[in-house]
Amino acid sequence: MEVQQLLEAGLLVDNGLAKSDGGRRSSLLSIPRSAGVIAAVDLGATSIEVALTKLGGEILVCRSEPADIKDGPKPILRRAKALLAELLDEQPAGPRDVLAIGMGVPGPVEQAAGILRSPPIMPGWDRFPIRGAFAGDYAAPVFIDNDVNLMALGEHRGGVGRGVDNMLFVKVGTGIGGGIIADGHLYRGTHGCAGDIGHISVDPDGPICTCGNSGCLEAMAAAPAIVLEAERRAREGLSTVLAKKLEECGEFDARDVGEAAMVGDYEALDIIRGSGRLIGSVLASLVSVLNPSLIVIGGGVAQIGHSFLAEIRSTVYQRSLPLATRNLPIVLSELEETAGVTGASVIAAEGVLSVPE
Amino acid sequence: MEVQQLLEAGLLVDNGLAKSDGGRRSSLLSIPRSAGVIAAVDLGATSIEVALTKLGGEILVCRSEPADIKDGPKPILRRAKALLAELLDEQPAGPRDVLAIGMGVPGPVEQAAGILRSPPIMPGWDRFPIRGAFAGDYAAPVFIDNDVNLMALGEHRGGVGRGVDNMLFVKVGTGIGGGIIADGHLYRGTHGCAGDIGHISVDPDGPICTCGNSGCLEAMAAAPAIVLEAERRAREGLSTVLAKKLEECGEFDARDVGEAAMVGDYEALDIIRGSGRLIGSVLASLVSVLNPSLIVIGGGVAQIGHSFLAEIRSTVYQRSLPLATRNLPIVLSELEETAGVTGASVIAAEGVLSVPE
Numbered sequence: 194m195e196v197q198q199l200l201e202a203g204l205l206v207d208n209g210l211a212k213s214d215g216g217r218r219s220s221l222l223s224i225p226r227s228a229g230v231i232a233a234v235d236l237g238a239t240s241i242e243v244a245l246t247k248l249g250g251e252i253l254v255c256r257s258e259p260a261d262i263k264d265g266p267k268p269i270l271r272r273a274k275a276l277l278a279e280l281l282d283e284q285p286a287g288p289r290d291v292l293a294i295g296m297g298v299p300g301p302v303e304q305a306a307g308i309l310r311s312p313p314i315m316p317g318w319d320r321f322p323i324r325g326a327f328a329g330d331y332a333a334p335v336f337i338d339n340d341v342n343l344m345a346l347g348e349h350r351g352g353v354g355r356g357v358d359n360m361l362f363v364k365v366g367t368g369i370g371g372g373i374i375a376d377g378h379l380y381r382g383t384h385g386c387a388g389d390i391g392h393i394s395v396d397p398d399g400p401i402c403t404c405g406n407s408g409c410l411e412a413m414a415a416a417p418a419i420v421l422e423a424e425r426r427a428r429e430g431l432s433t434v435l436a437k438k439l440e441e442c443g444e445f446d447a448r449d450v451g452e453a454a455m456v457g458d459y460e461a462l463d464i465i466r467g468s469g470r471l472i473g474s475v476l477a478s479l480v481s482v483l484n485p486s487l488i489v490i491g492g493g494v495a496q497i498g499h500s501f502l503a504e505i506r507s508t509v510y511q512r513s514l515p516l517a518t519r520n521l522p523i524v525l526s527e528l529e530e531t532a533g534v535t536g537a538s539v540i541a542a543e544g545v546l547s548v549p550e
Numbered sequence: 551m552e553v554q555q556l557l558e559a560g561l562l563v564d565n566g567l568a569k570s571d572g573g574r575r576s577s578l579l580s581i582p583r584s585a586g587v588i589a590a591v592d593l594g595a596t597s598i599e600v601a602l603t604k605l606g607g608e609i610l611v612c613r614s615e616p617a618d619i620k621d622g623p624k625p626i627l628r629r630a631k632a633l634l635a636e637l638l639d640e641q642p643a644g645p646r647d648v649l650a651i652g653m654g655v656p657g658p659v660e661q662a663a664g665i666l667r668s669p670p671i672m673p674g675w676d677r678f679p680i681r682g683a684f685a686g687d688y689a690a691p692v693f694i695d696n697d698v699n700l701m702a703l704g705e706h707r708g709g710v711g712r713g714v715d716n717m718l719f720v721k722v723g724t725g726i727g728g729g730i731i732a733d734g735h736l737y738r739g740t741h742g743c744a745g746d747i748g749h750i751s752v753d754p755d756g757p758i759c760t761c762g763n764s765g766c767l768e769a770m771a772a773a774p775a776i777v778l779e780a781e782r783r784a785r786e787g788l789s790t791v792l793a794k795k796l797e798e799c800g801e802f803d804a805r806d807v808g809e810a811a812m813v814g815d816y817e818a819l820d821i822i823r824g825s826g827r828l829i830g831s832v833l834a835s836l837v838s839v840l841n842p843s844l845i846v847i848g849g850g851v852a853q854i855g856h857s858f859l860a861e862i863r864s865t866v867y868q869r870s871l872p873l874a875t876r877n878l879p880i881v882l883s884e885l886e887e888t889a890g891v892t893g894a895s896v897i898a899a900e901g902v903l904s905v906p907e
Contacts, residue, residue, distance in 0.1 A: 301873060311873050359740045371839070380732050382841025383716045384873055392871055393835040404871055475835075478750040482728070482839060484739025514749055514761055516658060516668050516741055 229292040230284075231541045232333070234273050235340060235533030236298050238262050238314055238367050241269065244277040244534040245284065248542050250351050252531060254280050262299060265317035270326040278330075291333045294540030296323065297340035297533045299368070303384035307337040310384065314368070315405060336537075336544040340364075341383060342545065343536030344526075345372025346379050348489050351535045353527035359485045362526075363390070364491035365472065370410045373483065389480065391415070395471050410475050414468040416447040416494050422464050423450045432460035451497035465497060466504045473508025480513040480521065491526030582603025584651040587641075588898045589690070592697060592890030593655050595671055598626065600633040601891040602641065605899050606650065607708050609888060619656060622674035627683040648690045652898030653680065654697035654890045656725070657806050658743035664694040665791035667741065670761060671725070677904050678731050686726065693894075693901040694738050696742060697721075700893030701883075703736050705846050708892045716842045719883075720747070721849035722829065726768045747836065748772070752828050767832050771825040773851050779821050780807045789817035801876040808854035822854060823861045830865025831899065837870040848883030 200207060208221040230253065235242040242257035256276055260269060273296075281287060300312025309318045322334040338346075345353045345362035348354045354362070360374040371388035373380040381387050391411030392404050399408025400418075412418060423445050427435035434453045442449060451462035476488060488509070513521075528535055528544060557564060565578040585605055592599040599614035613633055617626060630653075638644060666675045681692040695703075702719035707713045711719070716833025717731040728745035730737040738744055748768030749761050754764025769775060780802050784792035791810045799806060810818035833845060845866070847859060848875075863880045870878075885892055 313871075373839075375732050375737050376735065378733065380737075380840075382874075383843040384876075385839055386871075386874055387839065387841040389838045389841070389871065389874065390835075393838050394831070394869060406869060430833060474751070478832075478835060479744045481750050482730075482744065484741055484744040484746070484837060486740040512751060512763060514670075514743075514746065517739075517743055517746065519741075 203275060205487055208417060215390075221413055229290045230286060231538045232277050232291050232294045232331075233534035233537035233541065234277070234294065234296040235343070236260075236262060236269060236273065236296065236446055237340060238299050238532070241276060242530065242534055243273060243280060244531070244538070245280050245286075246534070246538040250480055250535055250538045250542065252534065253540075254283070255531060255534060256280060257530070260316075260317050265489065266321040266323065274327070274330065277362070288331045288333075291331055293333050293541035293545035294327055294331060294335045295343075295537030295539070295544070296335065296337045297343040297537050298323075298337060299340045301384055301389070302337050302339050303385060304338070304381065307335060329492065334541075334545055336540045338379075338381075338540055339370075339372075339388075340533055341370035341388060342381060342385075343372075343540065344491055344528075344532040345374055345388075345489075345536065346539050347528055347532040347535030347537075348491070348526055349374045349379075350539050351528060353489055353524055354487055359483065361476075361479060361483060361485045361486045362489045362491060362532075363472070363476065364492035365415060365490065365494040367416050369415050369472070369492075371479070375483070384460055389531075393475050393478075395475060410471060414471040419447050419450055419464055419468055419494065419497075420445045422467075423453075426460045426464070432458050434458040435460055447494050447497055451501075454500060455498050462500055465501050467493070469501045469504025470508050474507040474512060474542050475481045476505065476523075477509045477512035479508060480517050484517050486521065488521065488523040489526055490523065491529065493516045496529075559758045586647045586756065587643060588895045589634050589648050589651045589688075590891035590894035590898065591634065591651065591653040591821035592700070592894055593617075593619060593626060593630065593653065594697060594890070595656050598630050598633060599887065599891055600630060600637060601636075601888070601895070602637050603891070603895040607892055607895045607899065609891065609895075611626055611640065612888060612891060613637060614887065619672050619675075623678040623680065623683070627680065631684070631687065645688045645690075648688055650690050650898035651684055651692045652700070652894030652896070652901070653686060653692065653694045654700040654894050655680075655694060656697045656727075658741055658746070659694050659696050661695070661738065664692060674834065691765075691898075691902055693897045694744075695736075695738075695893075695897055696727075696729075697738055697890055698727035698729045698745060699738060699742075700729075701848055701885075701889040702731055702745075702846075702893065703892075703896050704885055704889040704892030705848070705883055707735075707896050708885060709889060710846055710881055711844055714844045716840065717844045718833075718836060718840060718842045719846045719848060719889075720829070720833065721848065722772060722825075722851040723771050724851035726772050726829070726849075727835070732840070747832055750832050750835075752832060767828060771828040776804050776807050776821055776825055776851070776854075777802045778816025779824075780810075781820060783817045783821070789815050790816055791815040804851050804854055808858075811857060812855050821858055823856050825851070826858045827865050828863040831869060833862065833880075834866045834869035837866060837874050841874050843878065845878065845880040846883055848882065848886065848889055852882055853886075 210218040230245045234242045241260045244255040245253045300309045300315045341364045354360045358377045362372040369391035371390040392409045394408050396408035401410035402412035427439040448463050560883045565574040587602045590601045601612040602610045623886045657666045698721045711717045715734045719729040726748035728747040749766045751765050753765035759766035759769035784796040
């Protein structure tokens with residue numbers, strides 16, 4: 194749409210002229226709240242996050258709760274819709290104020306149809322008509338993409354990757370995935386599964402992964418592998434810190450291992466560094482392939498402590514060619530949990546305005 | 551430019567209306583020889599290839615000769631210009647008939663400036679003003695890019711990759727490099743060194759590479775590694791076929807090893823399969839990252855025999871996730887030696903017509 198059309202439709206307001214910097218004075222345009230809102234939904238493997246945002250991506254309100262994506266599409270989408278209705282009620286606003294709905298899902302998405310194709314960790318979701326689930330309540334169009342793609346896009350548009358044309362986003366949590374910004378655009382690949390770096394083999398003799406291959410990065414460096422290894426070392430009495438923690442908690446999550454490392458436990462630190470080194474070795478390859486100018490690390494494990502990021506950095510810088518790593522910052526996500534809904538808001542807003550992102 | 555402008559400039563001719571297929575009859579446009587020619591130069595590590603092409607990429611005449619890029623820019627560019635002058639003389643045509651010059655070089659290129667930056671195998675070429683070398687003789691603009699990028703572009707526009715939006719081209723010769731077509735465009739990365747897959751580590755305990763790291767793909771699977779291993783096995787008497795061949799030739803090239811494999815020599819076959827397996831393992835990772843719909847294998851070693859391609863294929867199909875490899879052909883280059891000059895012609899033609907490729 195042209196700016197004039199947007200002004201006429203009430204999607205933009207003109208706030209008068211900006212101060213001159215010598216040339217022609219430009220108009221200050223902004224998006225009024227009355228233009229309506231974007232509904233952004235981020236379905237993770239173990240959570241639902243829902244937000245209302247302005248058309249420009251600014252988050253108005255956001256809510257999340259734990260959920261198991263394996264419960265299947267009907268109960269999960271029912272819960273997402275209920276959360277969305279709550280947020281709208283509180284505004285107050287209604288379904289007719291929603292201009293577009295953007296949604297991230299933890300699997301490969303066929304863009305045109307807006308359906309998942311053979312998602313490995315989402316039983317029951319294969320080809321499920323997600324858009325149809327909203328059709329009864331919302332007239333707004335629904336745009337769906339892979340969750341890590343949307344985190345990359347969110348970070349690119351509203352986070353630490355603003356203005357960076359070639360960027361790699363890596364999510365390290367229960368699984369490991371990547372999102373690629375190439376020449377300023379989200380690159381999805383042929384079946385929407387570009388950036389699926391969790392199943393790159395890092396050790397042919399490594400443990401069997403859920404995908405059936407052995408030694409996948411995800412099977413050796415994601416949160417479950419960190420936890421499993423920490424529990425083993427605790428039980429074997431290698432670390433009194435870990436053993437004491439395990440006795441208290443009953444079971445670990447990755448954060449517990451991070452805390453043990455931060456109080457100086459050698460075993461915990463060793464586990465975290467091992468994970469960082471494996472991820473770094475894969476990223477070194479990706480640097481050779483993609484020659485990005487920024488790598489952003491997000492997901493729950495990214496918050497585990499400085500030694501994790503430090504190990505990723507030193508491995509990448511050591512193994513990549515100097516030309517590709519000169520001026521290559523490797524940084525933590527700025528948006529953290531809201532990267533996904535920010536990206537979902539971007540595809541929804543651009544989709545409804547027909548702007549190719 | 552618009553079609554009408556091209557017609558007025560004599561760069562297009564109108565050959566009348568096409569037969570109707572029911573709708574409005576379309577014009578048959580073609581590019582006349584009188585529109586001028588594109589000069590395409592492909593500098594390899596060990597060769598110079600020069601071609602004259604029509605504006606649409608069709609090769610009019612092509613010539614190549616051995617050369618050592620390490621001789622430095624002055625003698626190499628002098629030779630390229632001499633070959634180009636010969637081809638023009640034979641047409642007959644002159645420098646003023648050259649609309650644009652496209653050139654491929656075996657190193658990372660800074661697009662805007664048209665210069666090489668710290669090219670690892672091109673001593674003396676760092677920041678050399680290549681365009682300036684043509685300025686005295688040609689008024690035509692000079693467009694420069696990495697040789698493997700141009701092979702990928704050539705194969706995408708005029709070879710087996712026509713119409714394929716997401717494609718990976720891999721050159722296996724003295725070195726190993728890749729070129730990436732993403733969403734229909736050549737993806738160069740931040741410093742022009744995207745696709746530099748030869749220096750991905752495949753074995754931390756492997757031999758030291760020219761880049762200083764150990765176990766790079768290139769150091770273990772390119773032509774010199776194949777030759778070295780074949781010579782070792784010949785000398786150690788493991789293969790009488792190889793030993794006899796070595797006695798006859800004095801030294802091997804990769805083709806000799808291919809010939810030995812084709813007559814059924816187990817050791818030669820084993821070496822070739824080993825190389826294919828290493829390349830396949832890296833390509834399996836790239837399939838996860840890029841989710842292409844076609845992989846094209848080119849370069850001298852690609853012609854070494856079917857078992858090489860077969861081993862690459864089986865390794866990729868075995869190690870990648872099924873979703874990414876359904877309908878993923880892995881094929882040999884169609885253009886072979888002319889892939890590079892075809893790509894050079896494409897960037898030159900599009901550069902001079904200001905079409906973003």
